[in-house]
């Protein structure tokens with residue numbers, strides 16, 4: 001579903017992605033972790049071309065991003081992206097946040113789009129908020145709406161860039177629950193997160209990044225019990241210590 | 245008589261101050277001032293929107309081209325632009341353009357370039373995450389601009405637009421230089437007729453300009469508060 005082959009990216013002199021080779025199979029849930037500034041966001045943002053790659057090959061849902069002829073808008077319609085800062089449209093109601101893209105791109109009529117949006121809102125437990133504006137919602141609620149917005153295009157892949165990092169602790173659970181349900185439903189997911197509970201329970205694989213490279217890639221049990229690299233061991237110690 | 249001033253000259257010709265020779269002749273005075281301001285503002289809004297959008301284009305050539313136009317116009321005094329249009333347009337169009345429309349064209353060009361900066365700043369002021377979220381759902385950059393960025397940006401720009409309107413009302417007074425009978429021109433005419441009451445006449449039109457501008461400044465403040473309130477909820 002997602003295939004990185006020798007992908008490189010630079011921000012000026014900064015080699016932010018260094019020879020990335022990764023594969024994500026359909027239905028797989030992959031967690032990406034690593035210290036701040038290691039290139040996790042950049043990595044996940046290359047998948048829908050928010051950050052174009054400079055070198056190598058990247059194939060997503062059968063479309064080759066290194067090929068100039070690929071229709072990027074079409075690719076993006078197949079991928080849901082959830083941001084750390086939610087990025088809901090503040091001038092639109094919850095319902096309109098969700099129906100905008102299906103109406104404009106999938107050419108659904110308003111009624112069908114709204115029915116579909118309501119079904120998604122039920123799924124994330126926010127049906128009663130359909131006419132609220134984003135500013136009237138808590139962070140956790142906003143992020144759940146953002147997930148529903150991503151799902152409205154019936155994507156093949158869902159990407160999450162630290163979806164719970166901007167949330168108050170008491171709201172993290174509700175968002176993770178929605179993501180878990182999604183994972184169980186068979187969605188292909190790539191999730192940048194430091195929620196190791198989520199990684200352990202739900203993910204099929206953990207990818208550990210440092211300084212723009214993938215240092216380690218393992219099943220969660222393996223990764224937590226037996227991290228191979230010093231950097232990964234240090235990172236895990238730091239991340240897990242406050243909770244134990 | 246107020247403080248030794250005699251406003252009879254004003255009261256006697258009050259309709260002339262407000263409407264010129266309208267309805268028997270062409271509109272003038274305050275009416276023409278407002279007409280020039282409203283029409284020019286409307287056209288400047290469209291011009292500013294277009295120039296502003298061009299100036300944030302992802303195509304460099306378009307971006308630089310529009311910036312060059314904007315900076316050139318901004319670098320000229322308004323009076324110059326009015327003269328240029330007054331002498332240039334009729335000869336370009338083979339005559340037949342009324343002076344008031346050459347003034348409207350000049351005001352529109354001039355204010356469009358200022359408006360475009362407001363539009364540009366408004367667009368750039370919307371967080372990048374908004375565009376990213378929109379294009380991530382598959383919307384094109386153009387659709388993202390139309391449905392997500394512009395509606396938010398325009399809303400933030402409303403107070404600035406009203407302020408531009410206030411400037412526009414004051415700027416219309418320069419139309420007197422090419423003989424368009426707006427408020428200042430009317431006042432000059434009245435004064436030339438007798439030469440006895442310049443203080444009264446110009447005091448009177450100063451008050452009218454003040455009232456117009458004050459009213460619209462208040463409107464802009466009120467809008468600003470209202471929008472801030474809407475944002476807060």
Ligand SMILES: Nc1ncnc2c1ncn2[C@@H]1O[C@H](COP(=O)(O)OP(=O)(O)O)[C@@H](O)[C@H]1O
Nearest residue numbers: 011014016034035036037038039040041042043
């Ligand atoms: N648009 C950008 N321009 C220049 N440098 C950037 C940009 N985005 C990120 N970086 C830099 O690239 C590195 C990796 O960033 P990022 O992918 O956000 O890391 P992470 O998500 O792992 O914290 C950081 O050093 C960051 O400062």
Ligand SMILES: [Mg+2]
Nearest residue numbers: 040041042162
């Ligand atoms: Mg990041």
